[in-house]
Amino acid sequence: MLNNLTAHEAHSLLASKKISSVELTEAVFAQIEKTENKLKAYVTLTKDEALKRAKAADNNGNFTGLAGIPIAIKDNMCTKGILTTCSSKILANYLPPYDATIVEKLAAAGAAPIGKTNLDEFAMGSSTENSGFHTTHNPWDLNTVPGGSSGGSAAAVASGECILALGSDTGGSIRQPASFCGVVGLKPTYGRVSRYGLVAFASSLDQIGPLAKDVTDSAWLMNVLAGYDPKDSTSVDIPVPDYRMALVNDVKKFRIGLISDLMGKGTDEAVKAAIKDAARKLESLGAIVEEVSLPTFEYAVPTYYLIAPAEASSNLARFDGVKFGHRSSDAPDLLTMYYNTRREGFGAEVKRRIMLGTYALSAGYYDAYYLKALKVRTLIKQDFEKAFKHFDVLISPTAPSPAFKIGEKAADPLSMYLSDIATIPVNLAGLPAISLPCGFSGGLPIGLQIIGEAFAEEKLLQVAYTYEQNTEWHKRRPTL
Amino acid sequence: MKYETIIGLEIHAQLLTESKMFCACSTKFGAKPNTNICPVCTGQPGVLPVMNQKAIELAIKTALALNCKIEKSSVFARKNYFYPDLPKDFQISQYELPLATLGHLDIVVEGKKKRIGITRVHLEEDAGKLVHKGAARIMGATESLVDYNRTGVPLMEIVSEPDLRSPAEAKAFMETLQHLLQFIGVCDAKMEEGSLRCDANISLRPAGEQKFGTKTEVKNMNSFKAVFKALKAEEKRHEEVLSEGGKINQETRFFDDITEQTIGMRSKEYAHDYRYFPEPDLVPIEPSADWLAKIKNTSGELPEAKRDRFLNEYKLPEADAEVLLATPALTAYFEECLKLYDHPKTIANWLMGDLTAYLKTNNLAIEQINLTPAQLVEMLQMIDKGTISGKLAKTILVEALKSGKTIKDIVAEQGLTQISDEGEIKNIIDEVIEKNPKQVGEFRSGKDAVVMFLVGQVMKLSKGRAKPDAVQKLLRQKLGQ
Numbered sequence: 001m002l003n004n005l006t007a008h009e010a011h012s013l014l015a016s017k018k019i020s021s022v023e024l025t026e027a028v029f030a031q032i033e034k035t036e037n038k039l040k041a042y043v044t045l046t047k048d049e050a051l052k053r054a055k056a057a058d059n060n061g062n063f064t065g066l067a068g069i070p071i072a073i074k075d076n077m078c079t080k081g082i083l084t085t086c087s088s089k090i091l092a093n094y095l096p097p098y099d100a101t102i103v104e105k106l107a108a109a110g111a112a113p114i115g116k117t118n119l120d121e122f123a124m125g126s127s128t129e130n131s132g133f134h135t136t137h138n139p140w141d142l143n144t145v146p147g148g149s150s151g152g153s154a155a156a157v158a159s160g161e162c163i164l165a166l167g168s169d170t171g172g173s174i175r176q177p178a179s180f181c182g183v184v185g186l187k188p189t190y191g192r193v194s195r196y197g198l199v200a201f202a203s204s205l206d207q208i209g210p211l212a213k214d215v216t217d218s219a220w221l222m223n224v225l226a227g228y229d230p231k232d233s234t235s236v237d238i239p240v241p242d243y244r245m246a247l248v249n250d251v252k253k254f255r256i257g258l259i260s261d262l263m264g265k266g267t268d269e270a271v272k273a274a275i276k277d278a279a280r281k282l283e284s285l286g287a288i289v290e291e292v293s294l295p296t297f298e299y300a301v302p303t304y305y306l307i308a309p310a311e312a313s314s315n316l317a318r319f320d321g322v323k324f325g326h327r328s329s330d331a332p333d334l335l336t337m338y339y340n341t342r343r344e345g346f347g348a349e350v351k352r353r354i355m356l357g358t359y360a361l362s363a364g365y366y367d368a369y370y371l372k373a374l375k376v377r378t379l380i381k382q383d384f385e386k387a388f389k390h391f392d393v394l395i396s397p398t399a400p401s402p403a404f405k406i407g408e409k410a411a412d413p414l415s416m417y418l419s420d421i422a423t424i425p426v427n428l429a430g431l432p433a434i435s436l437p438c439g440f441s442g443g444l445p446i447g448l449q450i451i452g453e454a455f456a457e458e459k460l461l462q463v464a465y466t467y468e469q470n471t472e473w474h475k476r477r478p479t480l
Numbered sequence: 481m482k483y484e485t486i487i488g489l490e491i492h493a494q495l496l497t498e499s500k501m502f503c504a505c506s507t508k509f510g511a512k513p514n515t516n517i518c519p520v521c522t523g524q525p526g527v528l529p530v531m532n533q534k535a536i537e538l539a540i541k542t543a544l545a546l547n548c549k550i551e552k553s554s555v556f557a558r559k560n561y562f563y564p565d566l567p568k569d570f571q572i573s574q575y576e577l578p579l580a581t582l583g584h585l586d587i588v589v590e591g592k593k594k595r596i597g598i599t600r601v602h603l604e605e606d607a608g609k610l611v612h613k614g615a616a617r618i619m620g621a622t623e624s625l626v627d628y629n630r631t632g633v634p635l636m637e638i639v640s641e642p643d644l645r646s647p648a649e650a651k652a653f654m655e656t657l658q659h660l661l662q663f664i665g666v667c668d669a670k671m672e673e674g675s676l677r678c679d680a681n682i683s684l685r686p687a688g689e690q691k692f693g694t695k696t697e698v699k700n701m702n703s704f705k706a707v708f709k710a711l712k713a714e715e716k717r718h719e720e721v722l723s724e725g726g727k728i729n730q731e732t733r734f735f736d737d738i739t740e741q742t743i744g745m746r747s748k749e750y751a752h753d754y755r756y757f758p759e760p761d762l763v764p765i766e767p768s769a770d771w772l773a774k775i776k777n778t779s780g781e782l783p784e785a786k787r788d789r790f791l792n793e794y795k796l797p798e799a800d801a802e803v804l805l806a807t808p809a810l811t812a813y814f815e816e817c818l819k820l821y822d823h824p825k826t827i828a829n830w831l832m833g834d835l836t837a838y839l840k841t842n843n844l845a846i847e848q849i850n851l852t853p854a855q856l857v858e859m860l861q862m863i864d865k866g867t868i869s870g871k872l873a874k875t876i877l878v879e880a881l882k883s884g885k886t887i888k889d890i891v892a893e894q895g896l897t898q899i900s901d902e903g904e905i906k907n908i909i910d911e912v913i914e915k916n917p918k919q920v921g922e923f924r925s926g927k928d929a930v931v932m933f934l935v936g937q938v939m940k941l942s943k944g945r946a947k948p949d950a951v952q953k954l955l956r957q958k959l960g961q
Contacts (some may be wrong), residue, residue: 062910091525098519100526199525203760232528235761311760314558317569318523322626334618338562361560361755370757 002027003160004477007069007217010163021054021068024163025112028070031160032114035480038142040134041156043075044083045115051199053112060110066224067110067289072162075116076123076154077208078197079103086199087131088121090319090345100197101229102208109224109316114162117152121347122316123173123201125149126419129410130349138180139408139478140444144403147177153211154181164221165211169203171304172398172423174209175435179346179398179447182437184464185211186218187423189454190430191236194229199313202308203234205427208347214435214474215465219243222457246458251466252286257391262422263296267400274439274446277395278467282395285470287463291473292391294383299376300425301417306360306373307428312350313357319345352413381429388453395461396422398435398447426451434460437473445473481723482687485715486695487680488599488642489651491657493667494606494675495538500632501605502529502572507634509673513627521632523567528761529817531556535603535634536765538666539579541773542636543601545664545782548583553766554602556759558642561752564626565608565620573604573637575756579765585640586658586784587652596653597641607635636667642692648710651704654678658704661782663808671703680711683728684718693718694728698742700735710735714742737891786811794824803832809846816853821860830856834874838881850884851877859887867891872944902954905938909958912937923959931955 002010002024013019036042050070057068073079076086078096080103085091096357099107106113120130128136128151136151138144139159146155148168156175157165169172169187178185186209189427193208200206210221223244228237258279263272279289321327321341328344331337346354360369387394399419409416426433438448448467452460468474499505503520520527543550559576583598608631614622629946638657644650658676661667669676683695698714701707714733721728733742781789783805790801804814810831817827835856839846859876862868868876868891879890912934913920923930931952938951 076526078524084525086525094525096519096524096526098524098527196528197526200761229529233530234528234760310757314560314570314755314757317560317562318525318567320562320564320569322564323522323526323567334564334624337794347693358755361757363753366757 003031005128006213007164007220014068021057025050025054028114028162035159039155039159040136041152041161042115042116043085043118046082050112050114057110065109069111069116070163072117072153072156072165073113074119074167076199086122087119087133089132094325098210101194102225105224117156119152120149121350123168123170124349126176126416130350132348138403139480141294143405145406147180149173151177152178154178154183157183157211159480162313164217167211168198168206168208170205171427172420175398175423178211178435182445183211184215184436186434186442189432191234193225194232194235196229196231202311215468216247219247219461233276241458243461246461247465248462249466249469251463252283254287254288255391256282256289257387257394258289259394259396260291260293261265262396270441271397271446278438278448292387294385295424296380300380300428301377301421303373304424306369306377309353309357310360310370311353316354369421377428380425384429391413394451396449398449402441402444402446422449432457432460434464436464483684483719484687486642486683486692487644490642490679491638492677495532495535495634495636496667497532497634501532501535502632511629516629522628537604537775539636540744541664541779542666543580545585545660546585548580548598550580553764554579555764556762557756558759560755565610572759574602578602589649589652589654591927596643599639599641602637604635604636606630614862629753629818647708650711651708654707656702665682681949684722694730697732698735709740796824796828800828813846813853817857821857834877849881851880855887905954908941909954910939
């Protein structure tokens with residue numbers, strides 16, 4: 001089936017004219033036809049647009065990079081004239097007047113955007129259960145969640161409902177669903193990829209990155225995404241390497257730190273076993289693996305839940321019914337219009353975080369909460385810096401468990417928050433990290449997280465590629 | 481009891497940039513509603529702000545002129561509050577770490593110089609404009625429309641120390657500041673048009689007391705006169721309340737232009753909690769030493785230094801310096817002339833005299849005339865060479881200002897060059913002698929003063945082109961003296 005190809009495999013066939021982009025795109029839509037009613041990975045499908053781009057790529061005939069490759073876009077990235085909902089009722093009718101920088105880049109590369117994928121509303125969540133529209137199901141077990149917030153993208157990649165997908169990661173939203181769905185997810189260094197057009201959740205943490213079937217595809221997509229954007233003042237103006245050159249099957253002499261703090265009692269035994277196996281595998285390939293402790297990790301989740309909601313409370317203020325999106329019809333005056341619009345438009349988790357953030361920034365509480373959180377954030381960064389004096393990369397489980405059941409944690413926000421315990425510190429420090437499959441438990445995938453220094457994506461890719469080339473996990477596909 | 485008045489000002493000045501603070505939209509005033517807008521300044525989901533370097537440069541220029549310390553690192557902050565004229569429902573401003581601090585501005589009140597402290601200078605973005613139907617405010621309106629053209633226009637906030645001791649000082653401060661802002665070209669600073677706005681904090685305390693009294697904030701003062709009147713009214717109100725043993729409520733008060741009284745708006749107790757925090761979408765402003773030096777170099781000489789130079793170097797009277805420094809354009813005109821013609825007092829006389837008179841009569845500003853400094857100088861040089869007379873020059877100047885023609889063209893067209901050909905003058909003299917036998921007789925019989933009448937006749941016939949002294953000499957020769 002063409003839709004199960006990786007992007008680099010599809011590229012070879014396209015370039016040698018063995019298949020056309022239209023055939024490839026139609027194969028993807030055939031899969032969507034078959035499985036989407038079970039998965040619900042998408043919010044909006046753009047078949048006409050995708051086929052138009054595919055045709056253009058075929059007519060052009062010059063298949064370089066991602067030209068002619070069908071790609072899914074998380075629905076919190078602005079697409080001009082195409083619904084961009086953030087899986088929120090408040091934006092259910094929102095048609096952006098502009099394209100996100102990464103959407104422009106994909107268009108320039110000749111990729112075919114096939115649709116907008118489901119997420120936890122405004123990327124706030126770890127299961128897609130917070131979507132204002134519907135929950136996405138994990139293709140490995142339809143009773144479990146695909147992770148979140150980029151659950152739609154991860155499920156689409158895993159099930160062949162796309163070739164590649166874009167996700168965004170604020171506290172683990174690319175890596176955790178990648179882990180749950182058995183695909184590869186890369187969160188780039190903060191500032192490596194433009195955020196212009198990504199609907200902000202927490203501006204100092206958000207980053208766009210690839211979800212892919214293997215490490216090679218991640219490198220290919222990074223080649224398109226990475227780079228300075230004058231429209232994003234926080235993007236960094238340093239040269240972009242050809243990430244494909246990092247795909248070298250060699251970890252000899254690599255110093256790898258296994259984060260012991262994430263191998264304790266909060267983590268499933270099966271997950272721990274898979275991670276230890278992965279560590280041994282890397283050792284057997286010539287790497288030096290040692291345990292390392294980052295003691296500030298235990299403060300990462302509370303720190304994150306002050307900083308991210310604080311920024312979100314301000315970022316989400318603009319959804320007020322005045323300019324775009326939902327406006328309450330029950331609005332006798334301005335204040336009631338604000339109240340009712342936001343009450344009707346936002347879901348419970350978004351409201352919870354807006355309240356948390358508003359509280360943390362309030363006069364009299366700012367120093368005790370927000371400012372203190374910023375200080376702890378600095379300490380977490382320093383912990384990483386210390387570790388990177390001894391290690392090339394750090395490894396850990398991506399999530400403390402495989403995918404959990406739909407509804408299992410929905411009523412318990414704290415236990416839901418803790419499913420991001422391994423990924424959150426990486427966002428707080430602005431570092432790059434990748435998650436790739438390293439085992440299964442009860443038929444559900446387990447993810448290995450590899451963390452690198454800022455702008456050391458190449459090292460991550462090399463370690464991940466080497467591991468992948470010497471294991472078979474990534475070749476498994478769910479049957480639907 | 482005698483009271484001392486304490487006033488501090490908070491000024492907002494629109495910076496003269498082509499584009500907005502955080503996007504490329506035009507700042508042009510008067511465009512059709514919602515035409516100078518884009519995804520960024522309308523706060524569409526996903527957009528990010530990008531700093532306008534020119535706005536930062538102009539604010540630094542101002543801060544330097546106000547003798548401020550430019551901070552090594554300053555940070556934008558979000559000021560969060562909900563209002564329909566604010567698309568993001570937060571304003572990007574500066575809070576804990578402003579662009580510049582600790583400056584001062586010298587003002588002159590009743591001939592005495594006084595130094596007023598500047599607390600801070602910072603940058604922020606303007607909000608949009610609301611228009612209501614059915615009521616004056618959004619509360620009670622049947623319909624409210626919003627125009628986002630002004631949203632994101634760069635604003636500079638200047639905060640003074642509470643160093644002002646009277647409404648007159650406050651007015652003088654605003655006038656001096658306006659002059660400075662116009663002079664360094666960062667703001668057109670027209671209070672009536674809103675490009676310069678000011679709020680005032682005012683309190684009274686018993687004379688000799690160290691502790692400040694309770695202050696009120698006065699808003700809606702749209703001219704220098706209004707600043708003075710509003711603060712006078714508020715000063716009086718405070719005094720009346722206090723001397724009757726009453727208490728001043730800390731509140732914001734609105735100046736009513738018509739009644740010339742202040743009206744309470746809302747109590748500070750209900751003031752918003754703006755939940756300021758550092759803007760995560762922008763990086764700190766960290767001006768390099770090179771950049772600061774460059775800005776300093778382009779700033780030029782400040783009004784005070786110029787005044788000193790006019791008095792000491794050019795030996796101009798104080799009144800002249802005052803007039804020449806009144807508007808930056810006039811000063812620039814004067815200095816442009818001076819580059820070409822090294823007679824400061826002569827230039828000053830012409831600028832303050834005939835040129836200013838013409839501008840006044842025709843209600844024009846010097847920026848609006850076609851006559852260039854080079855042409856004015858050319859005319860002055862013609863006078864010096866004797867090509868035209870000083871008296872004729874006055875007519876030529878007005879003609880040049882009216883028609884927009886060059887001095888040279890006017891002189892040539894109308895044949896206004898002085899007659900240097902003696903033969904031609906002699907012919908005219910002959911004609912005058914012939915036509916005025918009576919006066920010629922009187923002169924010959926010893927009435928010397930009559931010669932001036934005859935000179936006048938020659939001048940008249942020559943249409944003023946003859947040189948009076950040459951005519952007199954030739955006349956006397958002719959009449960045998």
